[in-house]
Amino acid sequence: MECLRTDEILRNPDLAKYLITFSSGQTIFLEGDDSQDLYILVAGQVEIFRGAKKIRDISEKGSVFGELSFFLGDKRTASVKAKTEVEVIRIPQEKIMLFLEECPTAGPEIIRHLSQWLSETTQMLYGLKEVSDQLDNYRKVLTPSRKRYLSIYVPQKCMARYTMNNNMLAIIGLVPSWRYLVK
Numbered sequence: 001m002e003c004l005r006t007d008e009i010l011r012n013p014d015l016a017k018y019l020i021t022f023s024s025g026q027t028i029f030l031e032g033d034d035s036q037d038l039y040i041l042v043a044g045q046v047e048i049f050r051g052a053k054k055i056r057d058i059s060e061k062g063s064v065f066g067e068l069s070f071f072l073g074d075k076r077t078a079s080v081k082a083k084t085e086v087e088v089i090r091i092p093q094e095k096i097m098l099f100l101e102e103c104p105t106a107g108p109e110i111i112r113h114l115s116q117w118l119s120e121t122t123q124m125l126y127g128l129k130e131v132s133d134q135l136d137n138y139r140k141v142l143t144p145s146r147k148r149y150l151s152i153y154v155p156q157k158c159m160a161r162y163t164m165n166n167n168m169l170a171i172i173g174l175v176p177s178w179r180y181l182v183k
Contacts, residue, residue, distance in 0.1 A: 008103075009040065009089060015099065018089050022082040029066065033076040036093040039066045044086030049079040057083065067110055070096055 009015050019042065022028055028046065029035055045059040055078065058065055069076050070093060091099050100107050 012102065014095075014102075015089060015091065018091055018095075020088055020090050022086045022088070024082055024084050024086075026082045026086075028080040028082060028086070028088070029076055031076050031079045033069075035066075035076065036070040036073070037066060038064060038070055038091040038093075038096050038099070039080075040064055040089040040091070042087040042089060045083040046086055046088075047081050047083045049081065050077070064106070064110055064113060067114070071114075 022044075028039065029037075031050065041058060041061060041063045043061065045057060046065065047054050048056045048058065048065065065080060066076070
């Protein structure tokens, strides 16, 4: 999220005091944590993980992360680690509403960011649905005595984010020892 001008935020003495530095490899917060603070990236690069799987890098100055737990009023949905030395502004949960009032451009930027995530997720789910439908059709016609190569079409947007593997195919009921070709 390119929105937030960190230089303007740092000039605000009420917010500048929340500047924190993390070393490379240091955990900023963990999936499942109860914290609901909001983070604004000032410098460096962070990695976002769900479980052990990295789902995204953030390196754009002014990017916001950690907003989901605040808006949902729930635990952290992902872990964030510093990929490089990182400077962030950590706005405590109890100060976020004040921050949104004092920085009126932040709200629309956070909404834009969440909308972008929703759009990307919708595209991925649509692609996976297409793959699932194709696999379901192949499962109905394939038996172990028939051809052991499965060729499916995976939408380009889906390919960039997901790699088909035997575990996924096993989940939907195909034998994991078969070899699969993904076109």
